[in-house]
Amino acid sequence: MYLNLKKYGLSDRFEQEASLYRNLFPARITEQHRDLYKVMCEHGELIAGISGNLAYHAEDLMSFPAVGDWVMIDRTDSASGNAVIKNILGRKSVFVRQTAGTSNEQQVVAANIDTIFICMSLNSDFNVRRIERYLTVAWDSMAAPVIVLTKSDLCDNLEEKLEELSTVSLGIDVIVCSSENENGYHDVNNYIAEGKTIAFIGSSGVGKSTLINRLAGNEDQVVSEIRSGDDKGKHTTTYRQLKLLPNGGIVIDTPGMRELQLYSGDLSKTFEDIEEFAAQCKYKNCSHTSEPGCMVREAIENGTLSEKRFRNYQKLQREMEYSNLNSRQTEQEKINRMFGSKKEMKKVMKQMKNKKSR
Numbered sequence: 001m002y003l004n005l006k007k008y009g010l011s012d013r014f015e016q017e018a019s020l021y022r023n024l025f026p027a028r029i030t031e032q033h034r035d036l037y038k039v040m041c042e043h044g045e046l047i048a049g050i051s052g053n054l055a056y057h058a059e060d061l062m063s064f065p066a067v068g069d070w071v072m073i074d075r076t077d078s079a080s081g082n083a084v085i086k087n088i089l090g091r092k093s094v095f096v097r098q099t100a101g102t103s104n105e106q107q108v109v110a111a112n113i114d115t116i117f118i119c120m121s122l123n124s125d126f127n128v129r130r131i132e133r134y135l136t137v138a139w140d141s142m143a144a145p146v147i148v149l150t151k152s153d154l155c156d157n158l159e160e161k162l163e164e165l166s167t168v169s170l171g172i173d174v175i176v177c178s179s180e181n182e183n184g185y186h187d188v189n190n191y192i193a194e195g196k197t198i199a200f201i202g203s204s205g206v207g208k209s210t211l212i213n214r215l216a217g218n219e220d221q222v223v224s225e226i227r228s229g230d231d232k233g234k235h236t237t238t239y240r241q242l243k244l245l246p247n248g249g250i251v252i253d254t255p256g257m258r259e260l261q262l263y264s265g266d267l268s269k270t271f272e273d274i275e276e277f278a279a280q281c282k283y284k285n286c287s288h289t290s291e292p293g294c295m296v297r298e299a300i301e302n303g304t305l306s307e308k309r310f311r312n313y314q315k316l317q318r319e320m321e322y323s324n325l326n327s328r329q330t331e332q333e334k335i336n337r338m339f340g341s342k343k344e345m346k347k348v349m350k351q352m353k354n355k356k357s358r
Contacts, residue, residue: 002026004042008242009112009195009250014070017089024072024086029065029111030242037065039083040242043076048083061099063088066108067240068197068252093142095199098261106263110199110240110252113143115191119202119211120147122155122176128168129312134201135168136265136316143199146173146191150207153180167306170272179210188215194248201254212251216243262319271313277305 002010008028018026030045031038039048050065058064065071070089095109095116118134120126131147138145147169152158158176165174177184191198192215200208242252268275274296278286282293288310289297299305 002042005040006195007244007248007250008040009197010070011195013092014089018070018072021072021087024074025076026089027071027073027083027085028242029067029069029071032065032067032240036082037085039071039073039085041073041076041083046073046076046078046083048073048085050085054085054087060105062096062106062108064108066094066111067242068111068113068199069108070112095137095141095143095201096263097137098263109201109254112197113141113199113252114196115198116141116143116145117148117188117191117198117200117202117208117211118145119200119206119208120149121151121206122149122158122161123151125203125206126155126161128164129308130203130260131165132168132270132309132312133260133262133316135172135270136267137260137262138201139266139269140264146175148184148188148211149174149176150178150211152176152178152183168270168309177211179207179214182214185211185214192245192247192249195250197242197250197252199252199254204255208253212243212253215249215251216245262316265316265320267313267317267320271309273305274310274313 002015005026005028010026010028014026018024025041027039027041027046027048029037030040035049037048037050039046048071055064065085065088069091071085072087072089073083073085075083091111093113094111095113096106097109099105099107116138118131118138120131126149135145147165149161149165155161162174162176175184175187177188188211200212202208240252240254242250244250277295277299278288280295281288281291283291286294286296288294291297296305296310300307300310
C-alpha cells in the first residue's frame with residue numbers, strides 16, 4: 001500500500017499513525033504558498049488548503065503545516081476542488097527559526113528531515129560563527145547536520161579555512177565541492193538514499209540550487225551567475241520546495257537566510273567543549289569573567305579555547321533567553337545586563353544625577 005508515497009519518505013511510523021484516521025488519506029507537503037499548499041498523495045500532486053477546524057485550534061505558526069510535513073487530506077484527486085488538510089502527523093524532526101521582525105514565534109523551515117546540509121561558500125560568505133549558529137539549530141532539530149562547503153574553485157586558502165572550521169565542527173562530516181569542476185559531488189551523493197530527506201540550509205547565493213540541479217541531473221532549479229563587483233551568487237529560491245530525485249531520495253530547498261534568528265537550539269552539543277570547561281569551574285554560578293578557578297578563562301588564556309568562540313556562545317545563549325520573553329521583558333533583561341540589578345541601576349542613576357548637579 002502507498003507504494004508511490006514510500007519514495008517520498010512514508011515510513012512505517014507515519015503509515016501506522018495515518019491508519020488511525022478514517023476516510024482520510026496521507027500526503028506530504030511539497031510546497032507552501034501563503035494559505036495554499038502543494039501535496040503529494042498516492043495518486044499524484046494536488047493543491048490543498050487547511051480546514052477551518054485546524055486553523056481555529058492552531059496555537060501558533062508551529063501548528064500549521066510546513067514543507068516536509070505528513071498530513072491527512074480528504075481526497076486524492078481534484079475532480080471536486082482542492083483537497084483539505086485535516087490533520088498534521090507527528091513530526092520526527094523539525095528545523096525551526098524565530099520569525100523575522102519583533103514577533104517571538106517559531107517558524108518551521110523544514111519538517112521530517114533525516115539530514116541537514118548546512119551550505120556555505122568558500123568565498124566571502126565563509127564564517128565559522130555563522131556555522132556555530134546553524135549547528136545550534138540543526139542539533140536541536142533531531143536531524144543529522146553535515147557541512148557542505150561550496151565554490152571551492154574560488155578559494156585560494158582552503159587548508160586554512162578547513163583548519164579554522166575544524167575547531168567548531170568536531171564529529172561532523174564536512175564536504176568540499178565545486179560546480180565548476182564537479183569536485184565533491186560523489187561525496188554528496190553518498191547521503192542520498194530512497195525514502196531519506198535532506199534539507200539544504202544556508203545564506204542566499206551559496207549554490208544550494210546548483211547543487212540540487214546536479215543531484216537531480218537537470219536544470220529545474222533557477223540559478224543565477226555570481227554578481228559582478230563581489231563573489232556572491234544571486235538569491236534564486238523564493239519558497240521552500242520538496243523534490244524527489246530521479247535516483248531516489250528527497251531534497252528540500254529553502255530560500256537563503258540573511259540571518260538565522262534563534263528561538264531554540266542545542267548549545268550543549270554545539271559548544272560541548274565550553275560546557276565541559278564550565279563544569280570544571282570552582283564556582284557553579286561562575287560568570288566566566290574574573291572569578292578565581294574559572295576553567296573557561298584559563299582555557300582562553302592558554303589558547304585552548306578561542307575568545308571569539310566563547311563570545312559567540314554567550315551571544316547565542318542570550319538570544320535564546322530573549323526569544324522567550326515579551327518586548328518589555330526583553331528590554332528589562334538588556335538593562336539588567338548593562339547595569340545589573342535594580343539596586344545597582346539606582347546607584348548608577350544617582351551617580352549620573354550627582355555629576356549633572358556639579
